[in-house]
Amino acid sequence: MESTQLFNFVTITYFVSMILFVAYLATRNAKIALGGNFFAYLGLLAHTVALGLRWYESYELLGADGRAPLSNLYESVVFFAWSIVLVYMLIDWKYKQRAIGAFVIPFAFLGMTWGQLYLSDAIDPLVPALQSNWLTYHVITCFLGYAAFAVACGVSIMYLIKAGKEEKSDGDSPAGGILSLFPSTKILDDINYKSIMIGFPLLSLGIITGAAWANYAWGTYWSWDPKETWSLIVWFIYAAFLHARFTRGWAGKRAAILSIVGFAATIFCYLGVNLVLSGLHSYGGS
Amino acid sequence: MSKKTDSPVTVMWDFFCSLKLTIVTLILLAITSIIGTVIQQGKTPQEYMQLYGEKAYRIFEKLDFFDMYHSWWFVSLLGIFAMNLICCSIKRFPRVMKIVKEPNLTPDDPFYRSLSNVDEIVAEGALDEVQAKVSKVVTENFAASVVTQDGEKVHLFSQKAAYARFGVYATHLSILVILAGAIIGVQFGYKAYVNVAEGTMVDSVWPRSGNNAIPLDFSVRCDDFTVTYYPGSNRPKDFTSDLVVLENGQEILKKTIEVNDPLTYKGITFYQSSYGPAGDPVFKFRVQERATGETIEVTGREKENIVIPGGASLVPLAFTDSFRNFGPAAQVSVNRGDQKAGTPFIVMQNYPKFDAQRGGDYIINLLEVNQKFYTGLQVAKDPGVWVVWVGCFLMVVGSMIAFFLSHRRIWVTLRPVNDKIGIMVAGNAHRNQPAFAIWFDEFKEKLKEELSR
Ligand code: HEM
Numbered sequence: 001m002e003s004t005q006l007f008n009f010v011t012i013t014y015f016v017s018m019i020l021f022v023a024y025l026a027t028r029n030a031k032i033a034l035g036g037n038f039f040a041y042l043g044l045l046a047h048t049v050a051l052g053l054r055w056y057e058s059y060e061l062l063g064a065d066g067r068a069p070l071s072n073l074y075e076s077v078v079f080f081a082w083s084i085v086l087v088y089m090l091i092d093w094k095y096k097q098r099a100i101g102a103f104v105i106p107f108a109f110l111g112m113t114w115g116q117l118y119l120s121d122a123i124d125p126l127v128p129a130l131q132s133n134w135l136t137y138h139v140i141t142c143f144l145g146y147a148a149f150a151v152a153c154g155v156s157i158m159y160l161i162k163a164g165k166e167e168k169s170d171g172d173s174p175a176g177g178i179l180s181l182f183p184s185t186k187i188l189d190d191i192n193y194k195s196i197m198i199g200f201p202l203l204s205l206g207i208i209t210g211a212a213w214a215n216y217a218w219g220t221y222w223s224w225d226p227k228e229t230w231s232l233i234v235w236f237i238y239a240a241f242l243h244a245r246f247t248r249g250w251a252g253k254r255a256a257i258l259s260i261v262g263f264a265a266t267i268f269c270y271l272g273v274n275l276v277l278s279g280l281h282s283y284g285g286s
Numbered sequence: 287m288s289k290k291t292d293s294p295v296t297v298m299w300d301f302f303c304s305l306k307l308t309i310v311t312l313i314l315l316a317i318t319s320i321i322g323t324v325i326q327q328g329k330t331p332q333e334y335m336q337l338y339g340e341k342a343y344r345i346f347e348k349l350d351f352f353d354m355y356h357s358w359w360f361v362s363l364l365g366i367f368a369m370n371l372i373c374c375s376i377k378r379f380p381r382v383m384k385i386v387k388e389p390n391l392t393p394d395d396p397f398y399r400s401l402s403n404v405d406e407i408v409a410e411g412a413l414d415e416v417q418a419k420v421s422k423v424v425t426e427n428f429a430a431s432v433v434t435q436d437g438e439k440v441h442l443f444s445q446k447a448a449y450a451r452f453g454v455y456a457t458h459l460s461i462l463v464i465l466a467g468a469i470i471g472v473q474f475g476y477k478a479y480v481n482v483a484e485g486t487m488v489d490s491v492w493p494r495s496g497n498n499a500i501p502l503d504f505s506v507r508c509d510d511f512t513v514t515y516y517p518g519s520n521r522p523k524d525f526t527s528d529l530v531v532l533e534n535g536q537e538i539l540k541k542t543i544e545v546n547d548p549l550t551y552k553g554i555t556f557y558q559s560s561y562g563p564a565g566d567p568v569f570k571f572r573v574q575e576r577a578t579g580e581t582i583e584v585t586g587r588e589k590e591n592i593v594i595p596g597g598a599s600l601v602p603l604a605f606t607d608s609f610r611n612f613g614p615a616a617q618v619s620v621n622r623g624d625q626k627a628g629t630p631f632i633v634m635q636n637y638p639k640f641d642a643q644r645g646g647d648y649i650i651n652l653l654e655v656n657q658k659f660y661t662g663l664q665v666a667k668d669p670g671v672w673v674v675w676v677g678c679f680l681m682v683v684g685s686m687i688a689f690f691l692s693h694r695r696i697w698v699t700l701r702p703v704n705d706k707i708g709i710m711v712a713g714n715a716h717r718n719q720p721a722f723a724i725w726f727d728e729f730k731e732k733l734k735e736e737l738s739r
Pocket residue numbers: 204239243246247303304305308311367368370371374375378454457458461681685688689
């Protein structure tokens with residue numbers, strides 16, 4: 001399939017972008033950061049084309065049973081990676097802080113690598129339970145939300161590194177070396193918060209569309225199966241984050257830690273539930 | 287802090303209004319929810335005993351870990367969560383209402399000093415002239431103002447997106463609405479299932495928990511059940527059942543349901559869920575005796591000895607819908623009258639020529655297999671589900687408003703000072719202050735520019 005080759009190209013592009021961003025941190029040469037950005041954007045463009053191509057190929061292969069490329073583990077991780085780079089692009093437009101690339105693009109690269117190397121990219125027709133438009137809305141909203149949380153996690157890691165160094169070097173003097181390329185802790189904290197503020201309504205929508213789908217397929221919108229419960233756990237964690245922020249002024253280090261915990265729970269919800277716990281969700285076997 | 291001891295009611299009230307409680311409850315809900323994802327819910331005691339041993343079983347049983355989402359302590363936690371939400375809203379709401387309904391129209395100096403976006407400008411000209419200029423800038427760049435005369439002072443007040451203050455309450459209310467919908471569903475609805483064999487009718491369904499059938503005040507008949515497969519594979523494409531709703535023997539409603547496309551009648555919904563064989567399949571074969579060329583058609587059930595020419599019998603042993611992508615096939619054996627059972631072999635419906643090559647005494651074609659199915663339906667009555675969807679909608683809209691919209695206000699006070707006009711201007715936003723500060727600086731520049739014309 002053509003799209004598979006294109007996805008390989010995308011993976012390599014993200015790899016180059018990631019290397020350039022790391023090189024930027026090492027050399028502090030702004031031109032290299034621009035190169036990192038170039039490859040990230042090129043990758044995103046190719047990624048978008050490849051998603052469209054895979055969609056088209058599904059119609060070539062399955063005729064009328066073609067479908068959006070959003071319905072098995074491979075397709076979900078590919079879409080996840082796409083969303084992460086998309087959110088990175090939005091943040092890059094607004095903040096122009098290239099060092100963030102070194103902490104966000106690796107998530108996209110890891111996702112693509114895992115998908116390309118270890119997961120089956122066969123375009124199988126959908127079993128009856130998955131033949132629902134709700135599935136499409138569910139996957140899109142969930143993974144856009146997850147991507148926003150991934151970015152929040154990336155900047156939280158940066159925050160902890162930078163704030164840790166600044167504390168050690170006795171406060172006032174701004175951290176030197178690589179860390180001088182990091183955005184200020186204030187901006188990192190702000191991006192962390194804004195990303196979660198975007199991710200949270202998307203996650204809410206993801207849970208709601210999932211519930212609507214379950215109700216339409218089985219007549220129960222909520223059955224406390226492990227996947228559903230874990231999505232609710234993730235929702236509780238980020239709700240706690242937002243309330244701590246809005247009303248108790250939690251910011252900085254505590255917010256960064258909570259954001260990292262939230263993303264760990266997100267990843268567990270996405271993968272751990274299928275790999276570790278038994279449940280009904282469909283990605284389990286594939 | 288007051289020293290007098292508070293009444294228990296006040297103590298309770300303060301407890302439920304506390305924001306610490308919110309954060310603690312959210313985190314407790316998150317942590318305890320994990321238990322039910324690690325321990326599988328709703329298994330039999332024997333299975334648990336095997337998994338965890340006698341002692342752990344007793345402890346888990348006491349703690350309701352096997353049905354924890356309905357346990358008293360989890361439900362209490364949800365109750366605290368709801369109480370917290372209600373109390374906080376009751377406490378805060380009047381204040382927010384006041385901010386929106388009764389804005390300060392005559393701000394004084396202390397009020398101005400309390401705001402972080404504030405500036406003083408001195409302008410030349412007559413009061414009404416300056417006021418017109420200010421009013422123009424405010425209206426063009428922000429919103430029309432309410433003008434209040436206050437002695438020799440003139441105050442202008444304008445605001446935008448005041449409703450943004452209510453986003454939080456809509457969101458919080460939505461959670462209560464969803465909980466209410468869930469309670470309605472549990473109290474007045476049920477989850478059940480029923481199996482209907484093709485060509486038969488049912489007028490009651492079986493609850494998922496409990497043993498007594500729930501009568502319906504209509505009947506449901508299944509005319510046909512079909513499984514279709516994707517071409518060349520064992521992958522099911524669709525399960526469909528042709529259902530008919532009957533009332534007093536009259537056909538009221540007909541629908542072919544499939545997974546993700548249920549039938550609803552009188553608030554009760556039937557979902558395609560499973561299927562299975564109803565009774566034994568009936569096989570139809572054409573059998574030709576090779577020696578004589580005599581050909582007959584016979585029918586029979588599984589394991590039945592079907593008499594065929596030459597004193598032998600044909601025994602259908604098993605049937606599959608899809609044999610290695612070759613379509614329907616039967617396993618059969620031919621038994622000669624005096625001998626033991628013959629070696630089983632496969633005949634395929636879609637390849638009638640195939641069996642001639644086997645070289646046996648008989649050439650056997652499978653003509654058709656008539657297997658009756660039952661369709662397994664999930665049945666749900668949930669009058670609360672619409673309430674839940676309304677709550678979900680409210681949550682999405684409410685949280686968007688709460689997060690992304692900001693109530694912004696601008697005050698301007700004009701006061702003649704000698705033969706000039708002293709102007710105080712201030713602004714406030716209830717969210718996203720940094721962005722507002724930038725906007726306010728630009729706004730001030732525009733105002734100064736206009737005034738210096
Ligand atoms: C979608 C979920 C939620 C969103 C978007 C949300 C949003 C907010 C926001 C923005 C505030 C700050 C109010 C302000 O600063 O003016 C707030 C406050 C608060 N929230 Fe939530 N909330 C959510 C869920 C919950 C839940 C589940 C509880 C459960 C108890 C809760 C309890 C509270 C309390 C007690 C306050 C403080 C009182 C107040 O400011 O009115 N919230 N919430």
